[in-house]
Amino acid sequence: MEPQQIVKLIEYNDNESQRALFEAYYRRTFAVAFNILRKRESAEDITQDAFIKAFQNLHQLKDKTKFGAWLAVIASNLARNHLKREKKVIYTAELPEVQGQADNNDTEADALHSLDLERVRKAVRELSPDHYQVIVLQFFDDLKIEEIAELLKVSPGTVKSRLFRARQKLAAALELE
Amino acid sequence: MSENDKHLINDHLIRRALQIEIESVEPPAADKMWHAIETRLDRRPAELKKTAPVWIRYASLAAAACLLLLVGGIGLFRVAQFASPSAEFDAAAELIVMDEEERTAALDSTELEVSDEPLVAAPGSEIEPDAVIEEQKKDTETVTVAGAGEEPAEDQTTIAATPATDLPDETVMALWPETLGENYLFSEEILLPLVEDEPLKVALYSGPEHDLLLVSYEAVVDNMSDFVEKIGIQMQFPINDFQYKDNYLFFVAGGYNGLVFQHDGVTRAIMAPLRTINKEQLIDLAAPLQ
Known part of the structure; x- marks a missing residue:
């Protein structure tokens, strides 16, 4: 969705606009919640909660083009709180099927790349919610440190620290660092 | 392979791995989920009309005043002050906020106006719901506290309770989640001045039957x-039934069940009227704040 269109929908914030925003972002929001909770039912509840919180507080979103990232932060915060409240164990059995594996026609380089990819995916799943949050915002939403800090209401130093630790854990999976 | 190469490969892998992780999750049916959201959005205003009786609000504020006085009297126990000790919690809380209409509705639904009236509580006495408001003293910013073994200068302890309504929304809401548990909605933040110290922040949460x-x-x-013991001694306040459980300390003070806990450099207390919430329920309310 184009940024200008997002801004218009947010400014309208009527039922039709909300539905359009939901359609555009619910897959990704659900995925963020699911990747933290690993329970579909809980992730559905958190996704609903996140959209409701977002629609009711749209006036607080300063940069409206960042709606998707903002929504992801709401969802991941709710998911993190849900985990703490429920003291739930992450159910690895519900992990999605692995994709992107090398097939027989892949070159050795491709195969190594796929192997690395799987290692990083596995490491991503094992990140804490705080670390997962900053990784998503930087690498999926392409936000800058300052933008992430503003969304999370923490200092840029805190964001850098979390990113550093998250990257350390991911890199360790590849034994790069 | 240079360090830079490793860095680039790592970034690329992270980006790709995240993309696959997110795209590989099969979402639930959009129509069903949207219908649930739409229904809850429509239902929301009605839920906010539930508020506690006024006398309970008075009692709540009186208890808050006592607790805040107690906390203010233990400056010697204050071991650290951070520029932004609750930053991480703030981030979560900031995102769970009421909108302006909801807050207005919540405030309109109560007759209590703490903004202009000081709270009065007799040290060592039970807090009576109808004995907490006295004549307006806008200039009162001092807290008179009888120390242990001293005679109180007056038979009353007076503090000024000031709502933080002049603070920007984001500033106010950054400290407080929109809800505690499922039934208690943020109503308002109150700043209670302390002697030679920064005002202590208290939030009032409205529930269906009590606050x-x-x-x-x-x-x-x-x-x-x-x-907590220092609180009781210094304030001659009947605090009893101390009990530790996990990382919580429970107590009973002035007719309220209390729970204290610390997280990320912040000490928090939740108080609820006796016989309305048990310890397990208090823990459930505290858990999301950690």
């Missing part, structure tokens, strides 16, 4: 037991 108080003290204490 809750959430206190946020932006410092840690060495020992929560000493913390």
Whole structure:
């Protein structure tokens, strides 16, 4: 969705606009919640909660083009709180099927790349919610440190620290660092 | 392979891995989920009309005043002050906020106006719901506290309770989640001035039958037991039934069940009227704040 269109929908914030925003972002929001909770039912509840919180507080979103990232932060915060409240164990059995594996026609380089990819995916799943949050915002939403800090209401130093630790854990999976 | 190469490969892998992780999740049916959201959005205003009786609000504020006085009297126990000790919690809380209409509706639904009226509580006495409001004293910013073994200068302890309504929304809401549990909705933040110290922040949460108080003290204490005992001695306040459970310290004060806990450099207390919420329920309310 184009940024200008997002801004218009947010400014309208009527039922039709909300539905359009939901359609555009619910897959990704659900995925963020699911990747933290690993329970579909809980992730559905958190996704609903996140959209409701977002629609009711749209006036607080300063940069409206960042709606998707903002929504992801709401969802991941709710998911993190849900985990703490429920003291739930992450159910690895519900992990999605692995994709992107090398097939027989892949070159050795491709195969190594796929192997690395799987290692990083596995490491991503094992990140804490705080670390997962900053990784998503930087690498999926392409936000800058300052933008992430503003969304999370923490200092840029805190964001850098979390990113550093998250990257350390991911890199360790590849034994790069 | 240079360090830079490793860095680039790592970034690329992270980006790709995240993309696959997110795209590989099969979402639930959009129509069903949207219908649930739409229904809840429509239902929301009606839920906000539930408020506690006024006398309970008075009692809640009186209890808050006592607790805040107690906390203010233990400056010796204050071991650290951070520029932004609750930053991480703030981030979560900031995102769970009421919108302006909801807050207005919540405020309109109560007759209590704490903004202009000081709270009065007799040290060592039970807090009576109807004995907490006295004549307006806008200039009162002092707290008179009888120390242990001293005679109180007056038979009353007076503090000024000031709503933080002049603060920007984001500033106010940053400390407080929109809800505590499922039934208690943020109503308002109150700043209670303390002697030679920053005002202590208290939030009033409205429930269907009674209110809750959430206190946020932006410092840690060495020992929560000493913390609470010091409170009781210094304030001649009938605090009893201390009990530790996990990381919580429970107590009973002035007719309220209380729970104290610390997280991320912040000491928080939740208080609820006796016989309405048990310890397990208090823990459930505290858990999301950690």
